[in-house]
Amino acid sequence: MSRSKPKVLAIASGGGHWVQLLRLRPAFEGCDVIFATAKEGYRSDVGGADFRVIVDANRSNKIGLLKSAWSIFRLIRSERPDVIISTGAAPGFFALKIGRLVGIRTIWVDSVANAEELSMSGAKAGSCADLWLTQWPHLAREGGPTFIGNVL
Amino acid sequence: MILVTVGTDMPFDRMMKVVDEWAGESGRKDVFAQIGEGGWEPRHIPFVNFFDPAEFKQHFAEARLIIGHAGMGTILSALLHGKPILVMPKLARLGEHRNEHQTATAKRMMELGNVNVAFDEDEMRAKLSLVDSLQARGPIGAYASGPLVEGIRDFIFTGKGKRA
Numbered sequence: 589m590s591r592s593k594p595k596v597l598a599i600a601s602g603g604g605h606w607v608q609l610l611r612l613r614p615a616f617e618g619c620d621v622i623f624a625t626a627k628e629g630y631r632s633d634v635g636g637a638d639f640r641v642i643v644d645a646n647r648s649n650k651i652g653l654l655k656s657a658w659s660i661f662r663l664i665r666s667e668r669p670d671v672i673i674s675t676g677a678a679p680g681f682f683a684l685k686i687g688r689l690v691g692i693r694t695i696w697v698d699s700v701a702n703a704e705e706l707s708m709s710g711a712k713a714g715s716c717a718d719l720w721l722t723q724w725p726h727l728a729r730e731g732g733p734t735f736i737g738n739v740l
Numbered sequence: 741m742i743l744v745t746v747g748t749d750m751p752f753d754r755m756m757k758v759v760d761e762w763a764g765e766s767g768r769k770d771v772f773a774q775i776g777e778g779g780w781e782p783r784h785i786p787f788v789n790f791f792d793p794a795e796f797k798q799h800f801a802e803a804r805l806i807i808g809h810a811g812m813g814t815i816l817s818a819l820l821h822g823k824p825i826l827v828m829p830k831l832a833r834l835g836e837h838r839n840e841h842q843t844a845t846a847k848r849m850m851e852l853g854n855v856n857v858a859f860d861e862d863e864m865r866a867k868l869s870l871v872d873s874l875q876a877r878g879p880i881g882a883y884a885s886g887p888l889v890e891g892i893r894d895f896i897f898t899g900k901g902k903r904a
Contacts, residue, residue, distance in 0.1 A: 594896050603748035604812030611816070611884040615892035629793035646749075646838065671896050695895060697888075701812040704844035719895045721888070724848075737888030739816070740852070740880060 597669035599624040599660070599683045600676060601644050604701055606630060608675040611739040612697070615673075622667060624660075626679065645678050647708070657682045664690070674713075675699060681709040681716075688716035695719040700738050702727070742871070743803035744773035744785065745796075747811040751779030752836055755828045758861045759807060760784050762868045772799065805874060809836075810846035815855055822879030826856040826871065828864050853877065 596619045600609040606625050610633055623634045626644030643659040645652035660682045664672070672687040673695040674680025684694040696717035698710035703724055705711075714720050714732055722728055723738035744759055746752035756775055763771045764784035773787040774796070781787065791799060800806070800817055808814040810829040818825035827849075829842035849855040856874055858864035867874075883889070 596896060602813075604814075604816065607813045607816045611882075612889060612892060614883050614885075615889045615896065617893075619896060627793065632794065648838070673892065673896075693895070693899065695892060697892075699812060701845045702841050703848040704841065707841070708839070719892070721891075723888075736891040737884070737886055739884040739888065740819075740854075 593618060593620050594671055595620045595622070595667070595669045597622050597624060597664065597667065597672045597683065597687075599642065599672065599674050599680050601679050602626045602630065605674075605676040605680070605699060606633075608697070608699060608739045609673075610634075612673070612675070619671075622663075622669065624663060624679075624683075642679055647678065653678060653682075657686070661686050664692070668692075671695065673697065676707060677709045681713055684713055684716045693718050695721070696733075697721045697739075698723060698727075698733060700724070700740065706733065741799075741803050742768075742771045742805045742807060743799050744771060744775075745806065745808045745814055746774065746776045746779065747809050747814060747830075748790075749776070750830070750836060751776030752809050752828075752830055753780035754834065754836065754861060755807075755809065755864065756780055756782055758864045759868065762865065774799075805871060807868075807871075810842040810849070810855075810857070812845060815845070815849055816880075818876075819854055819880045820882065822876050824856070824874040824876040825854075826858060826864075826867055826874060828858045828860075 600606045622638040624640040624642050631639045643656040645656035671693045675697045676699050687694045694717050696713035700723040720732040722733040725735045728735035760782035771785045773785045775787045806818045806825040810827040829846045830836035832840045846857045850857045858867045
């Protein structure tokens with residue numbers, strides 16, 4: 589079942605999370621990458637790369653969260669990536685949670701905006717990220733998250 | 741042009757009011773704002789509720805200076821384009837955001853020397869009066885570089901870094 593190239597699902601909500609995800613693109617060279625985010629308007633950011641729109645949500649809207657999780661579940665089920673990576677927020681957390689359940693390797697890069705404490709999603713992501721990263725050295729802890737660098 | 745932006749999710753009326761007042765008093769006609777859905781509407785500044793991403797990029801590219809909330813999308817975009825940026829953190833305790841991370845973000849970015857910060861309305865008024873003298877550092881690269889990218893690559897290709 590080995591593929592010639594690892595298949596990576598790179599997923600984030602809009603705004604700063606998406607900008608940070610795009611800054612990680614050199615990490616995906618030589619991979620088949622699917623970019624997923626909340627707005628069709630971001631398609632032009634990824635050139636000709638595979639691009640999908642998922643339902644965005646935040647924790648103030650419970651129905652929205654369910655719809656978001658469902659759209660992400662369907663994407664993961666149809667694409668079966670080898671690795672899922674997210675820079676946040678809620679949709680990325682769902683993707684990692686679902687990915688973990690079906691045995692996909694997962695990476696969480698907590699936003700550089702969270703300079704004082706991990707985001708709520710980022711703290712929860714510890715339970716379902718194989719590689720769990722913060723972008724601030726002073727937030728790294730024994731047992732995770734780890735600091736190896738930032739997107740700046 | 742000076743572009744004022746409050747980010748992709750919530751309005752930031754406290755900052756918009758100060759910037760609008762300044763634009764009115766100084767008679768500036770070169771300010772344009774993205775105020776968010778349901779935001780207070782400026783009287784002296786042309787505005788939209790939201791740009792679509794393509795419009796946002798175009799306005800960003802054309803702007804000489806960015807005034808915004810302390811969101812990383814706004815800050816990173818300014819650094820990428822090599823634009824000077826003046827930010828004010830949104831405060832969750834005033835209902836401007838869902839949590840208080842923007843104050844910490846602004847402090848850290850200010851320490852790195854990349855970003856001008858006004859922590860409140862008074863500071864914003866003071867910094868606006870000097871806005872034409874704000875300079876940008878050279879632009880940052882298009883991509884993150886170094887250990888973060890390498891660490892992620894390693895994990896994707898070899899599984900290294902995976903927890904036991």
